[in-house]
Amino acid sequence: KLDDVEIALCLNPQLPIEDFLATLCSELGVGLPNEPVAVENFADAMQFLNRSMTLGKTLPLKSRLDALNAYLLHTHAAGRRAVLIIDEAQLLSREVLEQVRLLTNLETTRRKLLRIILVGQPELRVTLARTDLRQLAQRITVRYHLSPLDRYDTYAYIRHRLRVAGGREDLFTPKALRSVYRHSRGVPRLINIVCDRALLGAYTEDERRVSARHVEQAAHEALPEPHPRQRLTLIIGLLILMTLIGIGLWPRYAEPLSMMAQSVAALIIPTGSRKADATTRLPSSPPAITTSSNLASLLPNADEATAQRRLLALWNVSLPSISRNPLCTQVNAYQLRCLTGRSHWDQLRRYNRPALLRFKMTGGTTAPVLLKTLYQDAATLEIGQQTVTLPLAQLAPWWTGDYVLLWRPQISEDLITPGSSGPSVRWLRQQLAFANGQPIPQAPDEYFDATLQEQLQLFQRNQGLQSDGRAGPRTLTILNNLVSSPDDPVLSVPREAPQVR
Known part of the structure; x- marks a missing residue:
């Protein structure tokens, strides 16, 4: 309990406006306009209670708000703060949400008199993204989304x-x-x-x-039974390819559609599957797996400059040998972006881009290692001037989980959020439609509305991402993979893991 804070807690959001304000006033102890009543016996108490309940239903909204405003001014003058916490806020009606917005108008010339905290399920974000509630959404100064834990x-x-x-x-x-x-x-x-x-x-x-x-x-x-993973996207893609072959357009669109099929196949194959789709690009010949004992002797030879130079070479980029700018700053001039974080092998498969990994060394230091190819159960790494292939199980104790990878954006924005508008939103709608196996709209709406946010959240959950309904770098990286340039490097996923010699 905070000594200088008055807290009003609303646990039942499915109330009409009158009852909602009555609850707020009751929680804060706001006295409603009424004549004093002498209570001397049980009959007087029942009469007073009945009159109070009647008054609570008939008192005009203006009288309630005036009484609340007077109380909040008195609280502010006393150096105290008032906070309203509404639980299960996703259930609030349109009318009550409008009243919540109006409550934010209770203020002095310098600060708000009532601080409001909305607590709810993910559906609350969808509600606040509605066009008719944009004025309320614009008044929210702090948002926090509790995403699933890794x-x-x-x-x-x-x-x-x-x-x-x-x-x-x-x-x-x-x-x-x-x-x-x-x-x-x-x-x-x-x-x-x-x-x-x-x-x-x-x-x-x-x-x-x-x-x-x-x-x-x-x-x-x-727990409820999980829904089976849908394969509609691949089926539609194959039908398109068959149609193009039938009408004689295959030679013209063979290469870009092949790239599209590869990306879609990578997206819909379940994580951990023992078999990749036939359209996935395969190396010409699987390399032999080396032993982990070689790794300990190779790591001291790894250096940052060589690892970064080799990663850039995969993107056909050559940077000046001497530069004080970080890698992620320099690549912006080549229309590339950095994606950094801490993750696991399955997520790197979804990103499907070569990456610089950090491997542990003795003494608490780390060494940069270039991940070039990721198989089902093994990975090909470049350490210094040496290339090795090791089982993922043996790499687990060495990798810190940290990675840096490059990706090439197809749009100018690095973040698309509810309420955004323009060509980036149109591109987002087209990519999600393609990922979900839906017809690609020719003239999609350019406003980021609640429906688009729900589609994006579903896509993020399917890809193991934080389903916050915001298309940030991680989401954009995977969306870019749906239709990417043939020149962009990928982490090839062979049909079978390389064999141990």
């Missing part, structure tokens, strides 16, 4: 909850933790449901630790 944050979250509850942090086996993430996809509410049911299952079997089997059974009982 694999490692999921593990840390589970261990934290166990530690706070006084339990052992290793109560879930490593395989059980991986299973929890696979079923929950990092959504905290689903993590809680699966873990709670798994703990109950282990308890009923008198087991001291939760195994992957307990998690699998818990997910089967507590």
Whole structure:
């Protein structure tokens, strides 16, 4: 509890305007206009209560707002702040949301008298993106979206909850933790449901630790069945190719449509599948897998300048040998952008671009390693002047998870958000339509509305991205892969992993 803050909490958002304001006034202790009543017995108390309830239903909105404004001015003069928290705000009606906007008009010449916090499910973002609510959306100064946790944050979250509850942090086996993430996809509410049911299952079997089997059974009982991955995009693509062949346009469009088919195939093949689509580009001959013992001797020979130069060469770019500007600043002149972060192999497959990885060395330092080819279970790396191919399982202890890759944007904006407009939004609609196997609109709307945001969020969830409904660099990188230039380098995914000699 904060001593200098008055908090009003609205837990039922499905109220008409009158009841919503009555709740706000009641939570803050705002007195409504009324004549004093002497309460001496039970009959007087019932009469006073009935009169108060009647007054609450008939009191004009202006009287409520005047009383609220007077209270807020008094609170401000006393050096205190008033905060309204509305839970499940995605359920607020259009009329109540308009009233929320009007409440933001209660202010002095220097500051707002009432701070409002809207807490809700992801549908709240869709609601606020509506055109008729843009004035309310424009008054929101701070937004925070709790996105799904990644694999490692999921593990840390589970261990934290166990530690706070006084339990052992290793109560879930490593395989059980991986299973929890696979079923929950990092959504905290689903993590809680699966873990709670798994703990109950282990308890009923008198087991001291939760195994992957307990998690699998818990997910089967507590979570809905997942929907099968749709293959409509590939089917439509094949029909287009067959049609072009039939009408004699194949020679003209063979190369660009081939690139399109490769990108679509990479997007719709499930992560971890043991077989890639036939349209995926294959290396001429799989290299032999070397041993991890060679890696330790090669890492000291890696240097930043060579690794960056080799990455740029894949993009047919040659930078001056001496420059004080960082790599990501220099590549802007070549219409390239940097994408940096910490991720895992599956996400790098979706980006499908060569990348500079950071590998651990003795003494706490790291070395730059160029990832050139990513197979199902192995990767080809360039370290200094040497090229090696190693199993992903052996690379796991070396890679920090950090990466830097380059991508070539097809539009001028690096971020497209709800409320944006122009050619970038038109391009986004076309790319999403193509990714979803829908007819590509010839003259799409150039305004980023709620419908487009829902489509983008679905695409982001399918690609393992943060489903915030904003097309940032990570989302744009994958969207660019739908139809990219034949000259852009990719991480080829062979049909079969290279063989050990």
